[in-house]
Amino acid sequence: xxDKYRKVAYYPGCALEGTGHAYNRSTKEVGKxxxxxxxxxxxxxxxxAMEVKNVDPxxxxxxxxxxxxxxxxMGFDTxxxxxxxxxHNLKKAEYDLSHDAASRATVEQLSAKSGATAYQAGHVSTxxxxxxxxxxxxxxxxxxxxxxxxxxxxxxxxxxxMYTRPRHIFPEKDQGAGSESxxxxxxxxxxxxxxGAVNVEYPLKxxxxxxxxxxSDSDTSTRLVLNLLTTAEACGADVIATECPTCHSGLEMHQxxxxxxxxxxxxxxxxxxxxxxxxxxxxxxxxxxxxxxFSDARDLLKxxxxx
Amino acid sequence: xxxxxxxLIRKENLIRNEKLALEGVDVSxxxxxxxxxxxITDYNEALEGEIAALPGGEHIHRCWQCGSCTNxxxxxxxxxxxxxRYWIYLIRLGLEEELLRDKDIIWQCxxxxxxxxxxxxxxxxxxVMKATAHWLELKGHxxxxxxxxxxxxxxGQVFAKGKIEEGRLMRKFFARTGQKxxxxxxxxxxxxxxxxxxxxxxxxxxxxxxxxxRTRDWGRTRDAINxxxxxxxxxxxxxxxxxxxPTERHG
Numbered sequence: 001x002x003d004k005y006r007k008v009a010y011y012p013g014c015a016l017e018g019t020g021h022a023y024n025r026s027t028k029e030v031g032k033x034x035x036x037x038x039x040x041x042x043x044x045x046x047x048x049a050m051e052v053k054n055v056d057p058x059x060x061x062x063x064x065x066x067x068x069x070x071x072x073x074m075g076f077d078t079x080x081x082x083x084x085x086x087x088h089n090l091k092k093a094e095y096d097l098s099h100d101a102a103s104r105a106t107v108e109q110l111s112a113k114s115g116a117t118a119y120q121a122g123h124v125s126t127x128x129x130x131x132x133x134x135x136x137x138x139x140x141x142x143x144x145x146x147x148x149x150x151x152x153x154x155x156x157x158x159x160x161x162m163y164t165r166p167r168h169i170f171p172e173k174d175q176g177a178g179s180e181s182x183x184x185x186x187x188x189x190x191x192x193x194x195x196g197a198v199n200v201e202y203p204l205k206x207x208x209x210x211x212x213x214x215x216s217d218s219d220t221s222t223r224l225v226l227n228l229l230t231t232a233e234a235c236g237a238d239v240i241a242t243e244c245p246t247c248h249s250g251l252e253m254h255q256x257x258x259x260x261x262x263x264x265x266x267x268x269x270x271x272x273x274x275x276x277x278x279x280x281x282x283x284x285x286x287x288x289x290x291x292x293x294f295s296d297a298r299d300l301l302k303x304x305x306x307x
Numbered sequence: 308x309x310x311x312x313x314x315l316i317r318k319e320n321l322i323r324n325e326k327l328a329l330e331g332v333d334v335s336x337x338x339x340x341x342x343x344x345x346x347i348t349d350y351n352e353a354l355e356g357e358i359a360a361l362p363g364g365e366h367i368h369r370c371w372q373c374g375s376c377t378n379x380x381x382x383x384x385x386x387x388x389x390x391x392r393y394w395i396y397l398i399r400l401g402l403e404e405e406l407l408r409d410k411d412i413i414w415q416c417x418x419x420x421x422x423x424x425x426x427x428x429x430x431x432x433x434x435v436m437k438a439t440a441h442w443l444e445l446k447g448h449x450x451x452x453x454x455x456x457x458x459x460x461x462x463g464q465v466f467a468k469g470k471i472e473e474g475r476l477m478r479k480f481f482a483r484t485g486q487k488x489x490x491x492x493x494x495x496x497x498x499x500x501x502x503x504x505x506x507x508x509x510x511x512x513x514x515x516x517x518x519x520x521r522t523r524d525w526g527r528t529r530d531a532i533n534x535x536x537x538x539x540x541x542x543x544x545x546x547x548x549x550x551x552x553p554t555e556r557h558g
Contacts, residue, residue, distance in 0.1 A: 017520060018473040045469035045522040050418055051461035054437055054454075056539055057362050059532065063465070066528075106535075113531035165420035166431075182424070208381040208419035215480060216453035217415055223385055224417070253496065260492040291503040294496045 005127070005136035009076035010038035011067055013086035013245075014046050020083065020245025022289030026274035027082045027129055029288055033281045034145065036136050038080065041070045047081075047089040050212045058106040064093035065107045068126075069119035082129035082274070084244035088162035088169070090126040095169040097121035128163065129274065130187040130243060131180075139194040147282035149196030153304055155276070156202035156237035156268075157188045158228065160247040164206050182206075188243055188273050195280035200235040204228055211246040214253065222262065225254035229266040238300060241273040248272060252294035269297035279306045310374075310393045314405055315342050350401035353548075358398050360546035361441050363434025370395045376422035376432040382415055389415060391422055391432045394439060406439075407448055414440040414452035445547055453484050466532045469522025 016024035031038050044067050046052075048060035068090060071079040081087040096103040098121040111118035127135075133142070164170065164182040173180045180187050185206065189199045209228060210221030228251065232240050242248040251270045258264040270293065278288035285307025290297055301307040314320065324339035358364040370392075377383050377392040389412055397406045416436035423433050443449045451459075460479045464471045481488050522528075541551045 014471045014520070015473070017470075043523050045525070045528075046465045046471055048465060049461065051458040052465055054458045055462045056536065057434075059535065062532075110528075110531050110535060113534070114528040116528075161419040161421075164424075166423040208417050208421070210381075210417050212418045213415070213454055213457075215477065216457045216484075217417075220382065220385065220415060220417070224381065253492070256496050257490075257492040260495060292500075294500065296499060296503065 005036070005078060005080070005132050007037040007039065008127070008132065009071040009074060009079040009124075010040045011044055011047075011071075011079050011081045011086055011090070012040065013044075013081065013083045014049075015083055015085070015245035015249075019249045022292040023082055023245050023248065023272045023274060025292070026272055026278050026288035029283055030133065030274050030278045030281065033278065033283060034133070034137050034142075036132070039074065039076070041067060041079065042074065044070060047086045049085050049089070053089075058096075058103050059110075060089060061093045061096050061103050062107045062110045064089045065097060065119040066111070066114075066116070068093060068124045069111075069117065071124045072119065076124065078125055078127060080127050080129060080132045082243070083246070084128075084160055084162035085246055087126060087128045091169045093119075094121055094124075094126060095171075128187075128243070130191065133191060133277070134187050139190050142191060142277075143194040146195050146280045148280055148306065150192065150276060150280050150306065151196050151304060153197050153276075153306070154200050154236055154238045155192055155197045156200050156232040156235055156240045157185075157192065157205060157273075158202070158232075158240050158242055158247060158251075159185045159188065159205050160211070160242075160244050161206065161208050162244065188241060192241060192273060192276060195277055197241075197276065200232075200237045202232060202235050202237065204231050209247045209250045209254075211244075211250045214246070214250045218254075218257065221250060222254045222257050225251055226258045226262070226264055226266070229255055229258070229268055230264075232268050233266060237268055238304075239269045239271050239276070239297070241271060241276055243273050249294065255295060269300050270295050271297055310377075310390060311372075311396055313393075315345065320345065347402070349404060351403040352401050354401045354403055354406075355399050357547050358435065358438050358442055361438035361445075361543055363431065363436075364438030364442075365434070366428075366430050367395060367398060367435050367438075369428040370399065370430045371428055372396060373427060375425040375427060376430070379421040379425040381417055381419045381421060386412065386415075388412060391416075391436060395430070395432065395435060398435075398439065407443075410443050410449050413443065414449075414454050416440070441543075442547070445544065445549060453480075456480065456483050464519075466529060466536070468519055469525040469528070470520040472519050475519065 012024050028038060045063055048063040053060040081090055108118045164185055167182050173182050193199055207228060208224055210224040214221045248270060255266055275288040275290055279285060285298060285301055290307060320343050322341045322343050326335050327339045355367060359367055374392045377390050380391060382389040394406060413436060418433055420433050423431050426432060444451055444455060457480050460476055461471060478488060544551050
């Protein structure tokens with residue numbers, strides 16, 4: 001445990017105020033339970049997600065740069081984003097602003113027209129909720145704080161695409177022992193193992209859920225999600241742990257859609273890793289928003305003495 | 308047979324003689340199947356440049372056809388016709404007609420970036436897929452895909468307000484793509500949620516749908532973004548040799 005990340009700027013993003021509300025709630029609750037402070041960015045805007053990038057990538061850089069500037073102006077050198085999409089975009093903006101003059105020029109131009117000062121690369125670093133808990137508390141200390149062990153709950157850890165790809169926007173990853181791996185990420189595995197879970201060997205940790213086309217090409221998304229779900233079940237998982245609101249709601253929605261449209265029923269439950277950690281830290285299932293999930297995991301959790 | 312020559316063995320390109328004797332030897336039927344002579348004259352030499360002029364397509368010239376993109380591709384695994392390597396090849400050679408055979412599936416790239424991760428030449432194939440899908444729409448070869456419609460609705464909200472509201476986004480998207488909102492799976496999800504959720508949260512979500520979440524003092528930023536989008540749109544159309552049309556403003 002260190003003072004690092006004890007108090008960081010917090011960027012929830014749009015999804016965490018909507019379908020990913022349970023992730024927002026459980027992240028805050030876990031922070032509180034661990035004595036970590038989150039200060040929400042004042043008057044933040046959408047990171048642009050995948051959609052603005054498709055319209056114009058530099059516009060997405062501008063939107064994320066504006067959020068980084070807010071963090072800087074509030075006196076922070078670190079901003080934590082639990083959503084993979086937001087996290088990815090802030091990282092990408094930082095990378096593009098340090099490497100691409102045209103991106104810098106666009107951000108300068110748009111900032112000036114908006115009446116604001118442009119963000120300059122190098123002032124604020126972006127971390128994911130996984131980095132936050134891992135570096136501020138550490139797995140050893142986390143293990144000591146567990147009040148209600150996950151007690152061998154079998155978990156498939158699902159990281160999705162945006163947390164590791166493309167590699168170049170995550171310079172701190174793949175740096176040897178102790179760093180996160182882009183091909184076989186393990187930070188979530190480490191935290192949940194410390195909380196008493198048994199992580200199954202899940203080969204699809206960074207496979208795609210089709211989140212980009214979850215509504216615009218639903219059949220493709222359903223097929224991709226069904227593959228994630230059936231593989232998790234074949235690996236013996238009770239639960240798929242998630243760390244992204246788009247993946248999470250995609251998995252839940254298409255689990256239902258696979259059942260209703262394709263007649264393929266799966267029973268593996270889907271929970272945010274912060275919900276699992278929160279319950280291990282002694283918080284109730286309600287407190288970490290389990291009832292807000294689309295898929296109902298309450299019976300499983302009750303049977304396991306959790307929540 | 309390499310992917311590049313796949314078109315040569317399409318049924319219509321094969322010549323099969325049911326009755327043929329060569330130098331007294333009967334070579335009828337399968338023994339007499341030939342690939343027809345093909346002369347390509349309709350190269351579109353501007354094609355690679357046009358794709359490169361659109362966002363994401365900038366690095367297409369770096370490709371040396373190793374196939375890592377297709378090998379790692381999420382969509383290729385469920386539809387073998389989805390082949391980024393092949394499309395990059397066609398674009399670089401200017402084989403427009405061949406590319407257009409696949410015009411209705413190129414937009415289906417899910418942006419998982421496995422190709423970008425695997426590419427040894429930093430082509431950013433994911434970006435090339437987006438640029439190609441845009442090119443097809445700008446040139447009028449395809450109508451805006453459902454993905455483009457979703458991007459427009461989503462980005463329109465961001466440009467206008469600074470934030471999005473998912474319920475509104477979903478309703479507008481379903482309406483524009485002619486889908487019923489009452490999909491059986493969606494109804495099942497919402498029923499389950501309503502049964503479990505505390506009234507307070509439901510009220511909050513309901514309010515978010517009525518009062519659009521927004522970033523304060525967004526006006527100047529909105530105007531700056533709109534102006535930028537119009538400029539970029541015009542720039543792209545000019546690069547493709549198309550007439551510049553006025554674009555609708557967001558907000």
